[in-house]
Amino acid sequence: MTYQKRVPLLMLLDSVIVMLSIYAGYYILHPYSNFYNSKLLLVSSLVLLASHHIFALRYRLYLKAWEYASVGEMIIIAKAVTFSIATTGLVQLIGAGHVHIRVLLMTWMLHMLLIGGSRFSWRMYRDRFMQPTCKKKQTLIVGAGSGGATLARQLIYSNDVDLMPVAFVDDDPRKYMLEMYGIKVCGGIDDIPALVERMKIEHIIIAIPSLSRRKARRIYEVCSQTEAEIKIMPLLEDVMTGKVEVSALRNVEVEDLLGRDTVELDISTISQSITGETVLVTGAGGSIGSEICRQLCKFHPKKMILLGHGEYSIYKIDMELRKEYSEHIELVPVIADVQDPQRMQEVIGEHKPRVIYHAAAHKHVPLMEGNPREAVKNNIFGTKNVAEAADIHGVDTFVLISTDKAVNPPNVMGATKRIAEMIIQTMAKESETKFVAVRFGNVLGSRGSVIPLFKKQIEVGGPVTVTHPDMTRYFMTIPEASRLVIQAGTLARGGEVFVLDMGEPVKISDLAKNLITLSGYSLDEIEIEYTGIRPGEKMFEELLNENEVQEEQVFPKIHVGKADPIDKQDLYGVIERLKEMSIDEMKGTLVTMANRKRTRELQVAR
Structure with a gap:
């Protein structure tokens, strides 16, 4: 029924109910009343009628969808009826000097019964006779x-x-x-x-x-x-x-089964740091970098520089963000390699960002075991180039995206990320820029992570390959990891390593089993095949080593590791020597330096 028909019809129905209620109330009580004043009764009924429509319109009684009526609608009816009865009593008091309380109480009860009944009868009819007939x-x-x-x-x-x-x-x-x-x-x-x-x-x-x-x-x-x-x-x-x-x-989804609740972040503090400012994200086309860009855009920075080496990935994130934010944010896509120190100086010097999120990195453990020079160039020298440019051009905050694999690393990837942490911790001692690192575990759905691999294997009927039945990892979602990075920037004082409380580690084999069943298959239909631990992999990961642990949280579910003293001469001496080392010598030196072992090998490297 249209609005034009619905309101007049309900007003007509209510008019009948109002007049019926007051006259019925009077005649029910008439044998016990010692008065009969038809003029007063007529005036009272007209006042009640007018006041009812006024309060019904005030409380939008004629605009309710009564097929969904509940307690809230009953309260509205009670308010409209009560105020209209009270108005009628006030008119009686002023006009006749007396309020016929018993008649008005009887009228109120009949009014409530008939108005409420007329409305809720429609809901009862709909519930009883208009149920869907399709088989469910x-x-x-x-x-x-x-x-x-x-x-x-x-x-x-x-x-x-x-x-x-x-x-x-x-x-x-x-x-x-x-x-x-x-x-x-x-x-x-x-x-x-x-x-x-x-x-x-x-x-x-x-x-x-x-x-x-x-x-x-x-x-x-x-x-x-x-x-x-x-x-x-x-x-x-x-x-x-x-x-x-x-x-x-x-x-x-797999994310629902991580066994850990997401971290609620301090939105107001983040807004103060980002809104109206210029921010730069390296690796902006990657899984983490692109999500950091999406999260940052919600806080409306003045300008966002999307820096990356891959042309297509930067194009994609730029086009995605322009669809929603181009009117409010100046988006600047920049194709550049963090391994080029001069280019980093040019970009940061030109745009002068307030905050830099450094997400550009090589992160695949087995691949980096076979390509250590590339890990060193990207993860160590790339970080050093961007950090030094940030220092020179007065950037307020520099946030390095690190990994739990940087803790006691036996592999090249983890070692290069730990040395990257050492670089910014060393620079934090001397620079006005606040240098911090953020560590988190595996990111569900990121490029090279197990979830996309498992899904492809399930699509072709298996088997799903897992390295070891007891291997565990910490997991988090891409948006959660990105929000942690942004929050860390607001908590930065300089030199910290922030770590998310990621709950209990998850067995990779359990993750595979859950994904198989979530995909609609049984474990009998899709086989899990154990392939053995790959080069450089650990059975379990840690978020802090024993020297970094401190119990208190700087933010709900966010810890900060103790800054381990680093000798700048030792660190930069080894970094310079990396350029000339053989592959085997490089691997050994990286792991030794990352684990802070004062061994003969380190002395030789210097």
């Missing part, structure tokens, strides 16, 4: 809270989704056997396999918007024991901001 699949909802109840209602009355909730499960024992929308809470999380079999459940929906990752992993492990398809409700913030509907279900 038996669905179990995990979570009997507000999220689960809202989802259940949308699924019941929606023709767009072929799912019918038939049971809830919830670990809160106070909810057991309760019903919502006629659907019973049948047990807890551990009861899911039995319920799926008994009720022939085809779909399971995890409907806990505030669900922690640790609990999500436990729920998923229980649900994966069944053959039902598993979905998850969208994030509450996406529902609240209108990005998605409650019923816009998504697949469970």
Whole structure:
């Protein structure tokens, strides 16, 4: 029904109800009343009618979608009715010097009953007789809270989704056997396999918007024991901001099963450091660098320099950002190699950024074992070139993106990243620029990470290759890693190594198993093949070595390692000698220097 027809019809209905209520209220009480004043009754009814329409319009009573009416709508009805009755009583007091309280109370009760009944009867009719007739699949909802109840209602009355909730499960024992929308809470999380079999459940929906990752992993492990398809409700913030509907279900992703909640960052402090400033990101076309650019754009810097060696990758991120931010941010794509010191001086000298995020690096462990010179040129000399240019041109903050592989590294990649950390820690002692490093573990979905590899292997039917059944790694998402880097820039005082509290490490084999089941296959269909540890790899990674650890956090879930004293002469002497070393000599020197061992080899290298 259109707005033009709906409002007059409701006003007419309410007019009948108002007049009926006051006259019925009077005649119900008439035998017990010692007055009869038809003029006062007429005036009271007209005042009640007018005041009702005024308050109904004030509270938008005629614009409510009554098929979705609930407690909130009942409160609005109560307000409109009460204020209109109070206005009528005030007129009686002024005009007749007396308020007929019993008549007005009876009128109020009839008014509430008829107005509320007329509205909620439509909802009852819709719920009872206008349910979708299409055949729907038996669905179990995990979570009997507000999220689960809202989802259940949308699924019941929606023709767009072929799912019918038939049971809830919830670990809160106070909810057991309760019903919502006629659907019973049948047990807890551990009861899911039995319920799926008994009720022939085809779909399971995890409907806990505030669900922690640790609990999500436990729920998923229980649900994966069944053959039902598993979905998850969208994030509450996406529902609240209108990005998605409650019923816009998504697949469970690997990120949901990390067992660690994401870090909430200090948005106001970041805004103060970035908004209206010039920022430069090296490696801006890479997985981490491009996401740092996306996150930074949300804070509206004045200018953003996208620096990278790969022409196509810089073109892609530039075009992506221009679609949304070109009106507010000056985007400057720069093709340059961090290994070229003169070019770094030119770029930083021309644009004079306030903050530099140095994400350009070689990061693949086995590849760098076979190509140590390239790791040295990019990770060590590249960092040194950009850092020195930042120092010369008065950059306020320089943030190096490092890795957990820089801790006690047995490999070339980790060793070069640790030496890069040493360079900025050394420069922090003498420079006005605040030099800091940020360490985090493996990044899900980044180039060269295990997730894209596993997905490709699953697509072709396997096998999924894992180096060792007991190998563990720390994991985080690309957006989370990027936000950590940006937050570190605001916490910088100079020389720190910031580390994210990444929770418990995850077995690579468990990650592979989860990805196989999330892709809709069983472990019998897709085989896991163990290939053995590759050159330079460790069984487990560390985020801080024993000399760097300090317990307190500088920000929720962000630690800062103690600055280990570094002799500048030792460090720069070894760096210069790297240019002339043989491959074998270079490998040994890198690992020795990175692990800070004062051995005969280091003395020879000097």
